[in-house]
Amino acid sequence: MEVLFRQLVFGLLLLLPASQRSTAVAVPSPQCQTQCGGVEIPFPFGIGANCSLAGFSVSCLVRDGVSKPFLGGGKFELLNISLIHGTLRKTNNISTYCYNTSSRSMDTRPWWFSARNSPFRFSDIHNKFTVVGCNTLAYISDDTGTGYQSGCVSTCRNLSDLAAGSCSGMGCCQTAIPRGMDFYNVSFNSGFDTSRISSFGPCGYAVLMEAETFSFSPSYINQFNSTNNGRTPVIMDWAIRENSMSCEVARLNKTGTYACLSRNSECMDSTNGPGYRCNCSNGYQGNPYLFDGCQDYNECKDRSSCPSGSTCHNTIGGYRCSCRAGRKFSQQNKTCDPDTGLIIGVTVGFLALVIFSFLGYFIIQRRKLNKIKQEHFRQHGGVLLFERIRSENGLAFKVFTEAELIQATNNYDKTRIIGRGGHGTVYKGILKNNTPIAIKRCALIDERQKKEFGQEMLILSQINHKNIVKLVGCCLEVEVPMLVYEFIPNGTLYELIHGRNRALQVSFSSLLRIAHEAAEGLSFLHSYASPPILHGDVKTANILLDDNYMAKVSDFGASILAPSDNEQYVTVVQGTCGYLDPEYMQTCKLTDKSDVYSFGVILLEVLTGQVPLKLNGPEEQRSLTSNFLTAMKENKLDAVLARHIKGQESTELVTGLAALAKQCLDMCGNNRPSMKEIANELGRLLKLSLHPWAQLDAETEIESLLGGPSTSSIEIEVTTTSPYPSQDGENLPMNPMSSYYGR
Numbered sequence: 234m235e236v237l238f239r240q241l242v243f244g245l246l247l248l249l250p251a252s253q254r255s256t257a258v259a260v261p262s263p264q265c266q267t268q269c270g271g272v273e274i275p276f277p278f279g280i281g282a283n284c285s286l287a288g289f290s291v292s293c294l295v296r297d298g299v300s301k302p303f304l305g306g307g308k309f310e311l312l313n314i315s316l317i318h319g320t321l322r323k324t325n326n327i328s329t330y331c332y333n334t335s336s337r338s339m340d341t342r343p344w345w346f347s348a349r350n351s352p353f354r355f356s357d358i359h360n361k362f363t364v365v366g367c368n369t370l371a372y373i374s375d376d377t378g379t380g381y382q383s384g385c386v387s388t389c390r391n392l393s394d395l396a397a398g399s400c401s402g403m404g405c406c407q408t409a410i411p412r413g414m415d416f417y418n419v420s421f422n423s424g425f426d427t428s429r430i431s432s433f434g435p436c437g438y439a440v441l442m443e444a445e446t447f448s449f450s451p452s453y454i455n456q457f458n459s460t461n462n463g464r465t466p467v468i469m470d471w472a473i474r475e476n477s478m479s480c481e482v483a484r485l486n487k488t489g490t491y492a493c494l495s496r497n498s499e500c501m502d503s504t505n506g507p508g509y510r511c512n513c514s515n516g517y518q519g520n521p522y523l524f525d526g527c528q529d530y531n532e533c534k535d536r537s538s539c540p541s542g543s544t545c546h547n548t549i550g551g552y553r554c555s556c557r558a559g560r561k562f563s564q565q566n567k568t569c570d571p572d573t574g575l576i577i578g579v580t581v582g583f584l585a586l587v588i589f590s591f592l593g594y595f596i597i598q599r600r601k602l603n604k605i606k607q608e609h610f611r612q613h614g615g616v617l618l619f620e621r622i623r624s625e626n627g628l629a630f631k632v633f634t635e636a637e638l639i640q641a642t643n644n645y646d647k648t649r650i651i652g653r654g655g656h657g658t659v660y661k662g663i664l665k666n667n668t669p670i671a672i673k674r675c676a677l678i679d680e681r682q683k684k685e686f687g688q689e690m691l692i693l694s695q696i697n698h699k700n701i702v703k704l705v706g707c708c709l710e711v712e713v714p715m716l717v718y719e720f721i722p723n724g725t726l727y728e729l730i731h732g733r734n735r736a737l738q739v740s741f742s743s744l745l746r747i748a749h750e751a752a753e754g755l756s757f758l759h760s761y762a763s764p765p766i767l768h769g770d771v772k773t774a775n776i777l778l779d780d781n782y783m784a785k786v787s788d789f790g791a792s793i794l795a796p797s798d799n800e801q802y803v804t805v806v807q808g809t810c811g812y813l814d815p816e817y818m819q820t821c822k823l824t825d826k827s828d829v830y831s832f833g834v835i836l837l838e839v840l841t842g843q844v845p846l847k848l849n850g851p852e853e854q855r856s857l858t859s860n861f862l863t864a865m866k867e868n869k870l871d872a873v874l875a876r877h878i879k880g881q882e883s884t885e886l887v888t889g890l891a892a893l894a895k896q897c898l899d900m901c902g903n904n905r906p907s908m909k910e911i912a913n914e915l916g917r918l919l920k921l922s923l924h925p926w927a928q929l930d931a932e933t934e935i936e937s938l939l940g941g942p943s944t945s946s947i948e949i950e951v952t953t954t955s956p957y958p959s960q961d962g963e964n965l966p967m968n969p970m971s972s973y974y975g976r
């Protein structure tokens with residue numbers, strides 16, 4: 234292969250113009266012998282003319298029937314040449330200093346060698362001047378070169394003291410040499426001889442030799458010369474020393490011959506003596522002194538290139554190790570290390586995936602929730618409501634979000650509950666702007682109740698009357714819609730009449746005023762729209778009292794817009810026992826007169842101070858209505874009147890009110906007065922009660938206050954001079970927390 238290659242190069246060279254060829258370095262002809270005696274002779278060394286660079290000529294000679302390569306015209310046998318290290322190994326003659334028993338004198342045989350003007354220098358790294366003998370002092374000198382001269386002395390006291398492998402002055406002595414030695418001369422000091430101690434052996438030996446391969450043995454004392462056949466290996470550093478050029482100079486000298494011909498080769502300055510050497514670049518192997526001598530080296534042939542468990546891939550000028558998944562090849566350590574980058578990447582990726590999945594999940598959940606909210610919103614007539622809000626500009630109505638209400642009620646805290654009614658729980662809430670509100674939240678969920686909420690909301694959202702509880706807004710996102718009312722702090726008329734000892738303390742005219750206001754509110758409801766809006770559950774518990782004890786009709790849960798055709802009859806009886814219109818019970822048709830009947834019961838409560846149904850009383854006296862009607866029939870009104878009314882109020886007032894109540898309670902709805910008429914009659918009676926000569930009870934002050942118009946100045950007075958003497962907690966007026974909406 235190499236021969237073929239050389240032929241090719243040679244052929245190419247012949248084709249080159251003469252001018253270019255002259256600048257090129259001499260290239261060995263393909264006929265040149267590349268081996269001798271089993272020793273590889275690489276260029277720049279060569280055997281024969283025109284086969285080597287100057288000074289690198291090797292002669293292949295036959296000695297003892299065997300051909301061997303020699304340097305220096307046959308003086309030194311060439312043992313080895315290393316292109317990579319720029320060294321060669323050759324033999325060196327051992328100098329001897331022996332006692333001749335027959336001539337009784339010392340015979341000296343010193344050797345010297347000059348490498349001056351040759352490419353060779355004695356390697357200071359690999360060689361040591363070695364002296365073997367029992368009374369021997371030998372000198373080494375480089376008189377003409379470095380001027381170096383040194384010596385080594387070896388003595389023996391007792392042969393048995395000599396130790397194998399130890400060359401430290403006892404029978405053996407070694408000394409280092411300086412760098413750059415190109416001349417070698419050995420001489421012996423005649424003061425040290427073996428003449429008188431021939432028992433140790435007759436000779437002393439000295440030689441510059443390769444230290445690594447030398448190991449002293451005590452037997453050398455007698456026969457070092459014969460053991461090594463009179464020769465030992467010595468290492469020479471060689472380099473292209475022509476004109477003592479460095480790499481840089483040689484590379485730039487166009488007329489000179491730069492020896493590093495091969496591509497992918499490197500030049501390095503000689504470390505021992507002048508000149509330079511060539512080496513193939515990393516990943517290439519071959520002869521850098523030849524054209525294309527450096528060829529890619531298949532590193533994968535070396536098992537050690539890649540760590541076990543990995544695959545080796547040879548590349549031009551290098552190689553690659555691929556470790557198994559999850560591991561990365563470390564160039565420094567030549568190991569397959571865990572791929573932290575990959576691991577971190579995978580981990581980060583995985584984490585990112587998890588985070589994104591969670592995010593996605595939450596987003597989907599949120600969307601789902603929003604969808605549910607929207608569905609609820611739609612179900613609860615939100616769309617309808619919004620349309621209405623849009624169509625009626627300026628409607629003071631707000632659609633609350635669930636979050637706002639949760640915040641306002643401190644997440645529906647139990648302490649915020651101000652009432653539990655048939656239709657739901659009522660919470661007190663505080664909005665962000667500190668406005669108190671009442672939030673009605675349904676307890677049960679069924680379609681009918683949902684519808685009720687929607688109805689109430691629709692009705693109330695349209696109504697704006699001072700005697701009707703104002704609906705501030707609603708929340709439709711939740712499963713059960715929630716209604717937000719203005720907060721009415723002072724309880725209900727029910728508590729005012731039936732609360733403990735309340736009736737005694739509230740003047741009749743105050744009750745009358747409240748009844749009048751309630752009647753105004755209901756009248757407004759009935760006349761507000763066509764078809765009329767019916768309350769459906771008129772009772773004292775649904776008449777709330779504000780700061781000024783002004784009546785506010787509430788709880789439109791049972792309200793329906795009066796049906797316009799027969800099919801819209803309410804199929805489920807609504808309302809509260811004791812207040813129910815008997816006609817409604819029979820026909821199941823809720824009319825404005827049903828509200829009138831219920832209001833008649835309220836008037837009875839005002840008159841008698843009794844509850845509509847006494848469940849624990851005697852059977853015939855349970856119903857207040859029938860008691861009253863019976864009393865009226867028998868002209869025994871006094872028997873049912875409240876104690877504080879009896880004899881204290883003017884007869885005209887009492888009988889007037891009783892007559893009105895009786896009219897309201899007529900079994901036939903058509904005979905009952907309208908709410909408007911009731912309001913007017915109550916207004917008339919109220920004026921009568923406030924007539925200057927009307928009998929006033931002890932609480933004149935309260936009466937005038939409660940009866941007077943609601944102004945802010947009076948409001949302050951109410952709070953400072955409470956209508957109810959409130960020395961003890963028992964007598965405090967309505968506890969706002971005990972009042973509720975929608976009983």
Ligand SMILES: *[C@@H]1O[C@H](CO)[C@@H](O)[C@H](O)[C@H]1NC(C)=O
Nearest residue numbers: 259261262264281282283284
């Ligand atoms: C060596 O080269 C020289 C000049 O280049 C030439 O004259 C001589 O004949 C060559 N010798 C051999 C043996 O090729």
Ligand SMILES: *[C@@H]1O[C@H](CO)[C@@H](O)[C@H](O)[C@H]1NC(C)=O
Nearest residue numbers: 307308309326344345346463
């Ligand atoms: C070494 O010794 C041999 C004879 O043993 C001799 O031929 C040769 O020239 C010697 N080498 C040198 C460098 O003197």
Ligand SMILES: *[C@@H]1O[C@H](CO)[C@@H](O)[C@H](O)[C@H]1NC(C)=O
Nearest residue numbers: 271272273312313314315322
């Ligand atoms: C050349 O040197 C190498 C490495 O030192 C060694 O393996 C080889 O045997 C040597 N060859 C000879 C002919 O001495």
Ligand SMILES: *[C@@H]1O[C@H](CO)[C@@H](O)[C@H](O)[C@H]1NC(C)=O
Nearest residue numbers: 332333334335336337338340
């Ligand atoms: C010893 O010396 C004699 C006389 O000079 C000589 O003939 C002989 O060869 C020498 N022996 C050796 C081993 O050199």
Ligand SMILES: *[C@@H]1O[C@H](CO)[C@@H](O)[C@H](O)[C@H]1NC(C)=O
Nearest residue numbers: 389390391392393394395432
């Ligand atoms: C050399 O050493 C051995 C053992 O240590 C001893 O027997 C012998 O006498 C010694 N010889 C001399 C000359 O000292």
Ligand SMILES: *[C@@H]1O[C@H](CO)[C@@H](O)[C@H](O)[C@H]1NC(C)=O
Nearest residue numbers: 343345346374376418419420
């Ligand atoms: C070697 O050294 C010796 C002693 O110094 C000297 O006599 C001899 O001439 C030297 N040989 C050479 C070749 O220089």
Ligand SMILES: *[C@@H]1O[C@H](CO)[C@@H](O)[C@H](O)[C@H]1NC(C)=O
Nearest residue numbers: 329331342458459460462463
């Ligand atoms: C040992 O050295 C002597 C000279 O002192 C030489 O004549 C002889 O040939 C050498 N022996 C061997 C085995 O080389």
Ligand SMILES: *[C@@H]1O[C@H](CO)[C@@H](O)[C@H](O)[C@H]1NC(C)=O
Nearest residue numbers: 476478482486487488489490
């Ligand atoms: C370049 O090389 C030529 C021929 O080898 C030599 O004569 C000359 O001195 C060199 N120039 C330098 C600067 O070394």
Ligand SMILES: *[C@@H]1O[C@H](CO)[C@@H](O)[C@H](O)[C@H]1NC(C)=O
Nearest residue numbers: 317318512513514515516517
């Ligand atoms: C020459 O190159 C080889 C491989 O390219 C490398 O092992 C060697 O160390 C290099 N020699 C020097 C002196 O740098």
Ligand SMILES: *[C@@H]1O[C@H](CO)[C@@H](O)[C@H](O)[C@H]1NC(C)=O
Nearest residue numbers: 562563564565566567568570
């Ligand atoms: C190489 O291995 C050593 C010890 O095993 C370790 O401390 C060092 O970090 C490794 N270097 C690299 C680059 O992996």
